[in-house]
Amino acid sequence: MAGVKSIDGGAKWYTCRERMVLGEAPIFRASDSTLHWVDPLSEPARLYILQVDESGSPVGEARVLDLEDSVTVVCFRKDKPGYIAAYYQGVCFIDEQTGKIEVAKEIIPTDQRDILRFNDGGVDAKGRFWLGEIDKKVMALGAGASLDNYGTPKGRLWRYDPDGSLHLMIEGGIISGNGLAWSPDNKTMYFNDSTAFLVWAYDFDLETGSISNRRLLIDRRTSFGEPDGMVVDTAGNIWIAMFGSNRVMVFAPDGRHLKDITLPARNPTCTTWGGKSFDTLYVASAMDRRLNANAEDEGGHMFRFQPTDARGQPKYEFNG
Numbered sequence: 001m002a003g004v005k006s007i008d009g010g011a012k013w014y015t016c017r018e019r020m021v022l023g024e025a026p027i028f029r030a031s032d033s034t035l036h037w038v039d040p041l042s043e044p045a046r047l048y049i050l051q052v053d054e055s056g057s058p059v060g061e062a063r064v065l066d067l068e069d070s071v072t073v074v075c076f077r078k079d080k081p082g083y084i085a086a087y088y089q090g091v092c093f094i095d096e097q098t099g100k101i102e103v104a105k106e107i108i109p110t111d112q113r114d115i116l117r118f119n120d121g122g123v124d125a126k127g128r129f130w131l132g133e134i135d136k137k138v139m140a141l142g143a144g145a146s147l148d149n150y151g152t153p154k155g156r157l158w159r160y161d162p163d164g165s166l167h168l169m170i171e172g173g174i175i176s177g178n179g180l181a182w183s184p185d186n187k188t189m190y191f192n193d194s195t196a197f198l199v200w201a202y203d204f205d206l207e208t209g210s211i212s213n214r215r216l217l218i219d220r221r222t223s224f225g226e227p228d229g230m231v232v233d234t235a236g237n238i239w240i241a242m243f244g245s246n247r248v249m250v251f252a253p254d255g256r257h258l259k260d261i262t263l264p265a266r267n268p269t270c271t272t273w274g275g276k277s278f279d280t281l282y283v284a285s286a287m288d289r290r291l292n293a294n295a296e297d298e299g300g301h302m303f304r305f306q307p308t309d310a311r312g313q314p315k316y317e318f319n320g
Helices: 136-141
Strands: 004-010 024-029 034-039 044-049 063-066 071-076 083-087 091-092 101-106 118-121 127-133 155-161 166-174 177-181 188-193 198-205 210-219 226-230 238-243 249-250 257-262 267-274 282-287 304-305
Touching: 024 071, 024 267, 024 282, 034 071, 071 091, 083 101, 083 118, 091 304, 127 136, 127 166, 127 177, 155 177, 177 238, 188 226, 238 282, 249 267
Parallel strands: 004 257, 071 118, 118 177, 177 226, 226 267
Antiparallel strands: 024 034, 034 044, 044 063, 071 083, 083 091, 091 101, 118 127, 127 155, 155 166, 177 188, 188 198, 198 210, 226 238, 238 249, 238 267, 249 257, 267 282, 282 304
């Protein structure tokens, strides 16, 4: 796009001992300066925990825990150890020491595992956990494929509250639910449908957890890059890992494309703010598994970018 500044984000920051298939869901914990993320498509699925020193450099190698099922997003729990997470079929808790999964709520029946699965999610400022589904049948058609012979995608968006109650927030129409984030004033929720190349904005009621007034914020259907995981900075700008584009794209709250952070990995997947002052952007990535993939591609490792003009805040924690 003409007039958009492009910034070199640098080479990979942390090299995984075994290259990840799909790095996802980075979260940073300031209390012990650790970065956590998952690879839901490795065999077995894995959880990574990496110590980071005061300069922002990795301390040794990440601790890697094998998981019993595919986990696509993890979030910290408030005043409790471990994580809340989306596993293949629903909501679970994960023990940080062992990787053991405790199912909290199965949502997708086992006989529908070939139709639906969970993907990205996030926690809002009231400590409620949101998680979106993938319609696997549509995903198999490929990004941008015609749905004329399929009908409405079956993916949904759910909210799981600290009291254990489950709420269906969007009943269908989602191909690949991704990248949940909220504006700094908690009045707007952003939600990506990666495979549809769309980013939606909703009015968000913090007290009730309701969403309304959906409008299209960013449309990539005639451009390139699938909007994947994202975060918002303190000024309200949206930083989106654009799968298939070698970049993190930055947008204003009104959807204007502001700048790009380019990376030597075709498939950035998800972002998080970290560091002592939350002025560092950590970016997970996936391998480029195409037959014609660039041999120099650094996907499947972790990246770090330190902007000079932006910072974020910690991701919210589940209050249950």
